Amino acid sequence: MRGIIPKISLSCLVLLLPCIALAQDSASLTGTIRDQSGAVIRGATVHINNTARGLERDLKSNDDGEYLAAALPPGHYDISVTAQGFRRYQANDVTLRVAQNARIDIPCKLAMSPAQSRFRAMAWPR
Numbered sequence: 001m002r003g004i005i006p007k008i009s010l011s012c013l014v015l016l017l018p019c020i021a022l023a024q025d026s027a028s029l030t031g032t033i034r035d036q037s038g039a040v041i042r043g044a045t046v047h048i049n050n051t052a053r054g055l056e057r058d059l060k061s062n063d064d065g066e067y068l069a070a071a072l073p074p075g076h077y078d079i080s081v082t083a084q085g086f087r088r089y090q091a092n093d094v095t096l097r098v099a100q101n102a103r104i105d106i107p108c109k110l111a112m113s114p115a116q117s118r119f120r121a122m123a124w125p126r
Contacts, residue, residue, distance in 0.1 A: 027096035029069040031104040033061045033081060040065025041108055044083035050075050074098045087111045 029048065033041045044061040048069050061067045061083075074097050081089040086108040096102055 025073070025098060026071045027074055027098065027100040027102065029072060029077070029079070029094075029096065029102050029104065031067060031106055033065045033067065033083070033106040033108060035086065035108055036110065041083050041086065044081050044086075044106075044108070046106075047080045047082075048072070049078045049080075051078070052076065072096055074100075079104065081106050081108065083108055085111055 033044045033046075035041055040061075040063075042061055042063050042065055044065070044067075046059040046061065046067045046069070048057045048059070049055070050073070052075055053073060055073065057069055057072075059067045059069055075095075077094045077096060079089075079091045079094055087110070089106050089108055091104065094102070094104065
């Protein structure tokens with residue numbers, strides 16, 4: 001019985017080592033998506049792309065407007081955010097380093113609908 005506990009402990013340690021090593025070799029990206037008034041935008045789509053590695057990840061912002069992309073390999077990323085009624089946000093060549101917990105808060109601007117565009121064009125007669 002005495003020999004079993006050390007063997008189980010050693011087995012657990014061996015199984016956890018790759019997880020620990022992976023956590024040290026990765027980075028994370030988090031932030032809050034807000035509109036121009038500062039209100040959070042829930043359900044926005046966050047697209048993260050590392051073309052050098054062929055890695056793409058799509059996320060949704062939660063009820064607090066927050067997003068989290070964990071366990072990303074270090075490298076250069078393009079980040080885009082889309083939400084209904086808002087202009088697309090784009091950040092290119094964002095660098096993530098090993099063990100970095102980067103924070104990028106995203107400001108989204110309201111999109112102008114075609115109806116608003118026509119109204120404004122008609123509002124300025126000559």
